[in-house]
Amino acid sequence: MRVSVIIPSKPMQIVSILERVLKDSELNYDVLTIKELNVNRLSDRDAVIVVGRDRDLLLIHQVLKENDIPILGVSIGGETSFLMDTHIENFRRAVEYLAHGNIIVEEITRIQVESDEMDAFAINEVAIFPRRSASLLEYALFINDEFVWRDHCDGVIIATPMGSTAYALSAGGAIIAPKARVLEIVSVNSIDPSRRPFVVPDESEISIREINSKYTIEIIVDGIVREPLKSDYLTIRVAKKPMKLLRLPRKERIYDERILKKMRLGEEILSLPPSAKLVLKVLEYEGPMTQKDLVEKTMLPHRTVRYALSILISRGLVREDLLNRDARVKIYRLSQSLRREK
Template sequence: MFFGVTTDVNKRQFVSCARKIVNSLKSKGTDIVVEESLAKKLGLKGKSIKDMDVDMLICVGDDGVILKTLLELRDKQIPLLGVRTPGNLGFLAETSTTNFDSYIDNILEGNWKVEERSRIEAEIDGEKTSPALNEIAIFAKRSATLIHYTLKINEEFMWRDSADGVIVSTPSGSTAYALSAGGPIVTYDAPVLVVVPVNSLNQARRPLVVSDDREIIIDEIESPVTCEIILDGRIRENIEEKTVKIRKSKYGALFVKLSEGVFTPLKEKLYMKVRQWEEKESLPPSAKLVLKVLEYEGPMTQKEIAEKTLLPRRTVRNALKILLQKELIVKRTTLRDARLSIYHIKGFDEE
């Protein structure tokens, strides 16, 4: 098999894990191509994501790496294998760096299948965006500024609203941004899309679930400032036109899955996601900040957390104690100094 490997080169831990995966694949005699920015870090020759012609693309790190890779692939469909690194929940990932060798052995033996998940694309003034896996959102560029818009489904008027923004989500995205905005959880195989108003002035406004063969039209967009369309939280484009048409893309996202009982069941991942979200809501502000920093930065020592958050060491200690009690993070001894402990987000495969 011919494998591609990519990661977020701005995160040292991801690069280190990607290096190990590349070495593991080489030791198994497989053909490999590495994404060009990662290749520079590893001293190898590489290719851009869009120029890769591989059987499987391995995304090392967190969900952000997978989302970014899919946006770069645009209409190109390559099966992705998400490999989460220590301290990253990796909701879209199929395996972890710890279990990678056994997973790749299963793949090389042919014990794998492809699961397709729907993506959505937007059309603005006749131009299509890259397909998004999770959601397409429309907001004002300046925070705390309302937008006014009309929602139509297949040209049928649904409502006129004033809100902070509006999200159109896929089933995969229903457990991401849309969930925190009050949207419902939808199973991945449901043939639907979800429209979620964000902080609508109309208290009766609720999320709307529609068939995914419908076209969702966000029309008559107005705001005191420029509005922007946001794809999976990563690509932002100004909206000069007043109309955005959103529909299911013909090009779904392909994910590598192993046999039943090998990967984390859907219900377990959904439970973990909802539980984490509920636990976050009850946290004090300091613990929320520490958790968010660990989500973005990966494993850190107590000193590093204090420096990053600018919180007093005593406050950081208390926040870590709360997060450990709620089993949202894991404490481990660092390899570089046995006297130090590192903290990271608890993953699916960690007790």
């Protein structure tokens, strides 16, 4: 079996662990960094092992595009997730399972988003937001060319079943079972109080048309790809090929436990005041920021941002760190537990 092992960079400690295990295996392998990766180098691979975090696997998925090479996620943080099925301490066992074919292939729904300037694939969600937070987005929703609604909101998210427990959940979406053959459309903070998440069959063609905002509109794919929208429409449909995730066999799956955690997290987020929800959303989409950055991005008063941050920190959703280059400045980021749930 021909396998590529992909890591974020090449720290000697990690590389030595990987090499020691791989040399003892029956695999034909090479070790690449994400920067060295391209589709041509993987064209003859039977599988890919991604060692890192969820974000690393999502980055690699963007490089692979429609390619459906099976991927095994190995976490270096000690925590597993929906994408990272095992951790580095179990790397030898994972390689043995893979070498002997004793591994489970799970097909994951992914979606393709197309517009004049983009053709990308997502396994979690496609989000459309104005670049400036707290500004309205106007759009019309069509399903299979049939008009459904026109809305004014902060943004709109189209999520897969896997993505239903990520940003869509924090925006008030439903939790969808991974095997359900549906997609979910979530209007974020719609001015229409009756607007609810809309679940459609996954053979549907979803069109977001007549997109308009006072500010530049961005398409965000899995939180990884971020492109300005130059046209006024985009189309989302299920990709022809699903993503193939490799799973280690185990007597008990921990799916139920993870879903319960997601439900508790969703309830926690929904109970937040609007200002805290906005600050949390900005940190989710923009990454770590200072208080000054948050004030500029959200356009909220300083005291409101301070209040929102105090709530998020007290509930363990956001953590406060000192900026490396200036110890007088504090930077705010999603807590480790919240990033794992994403």
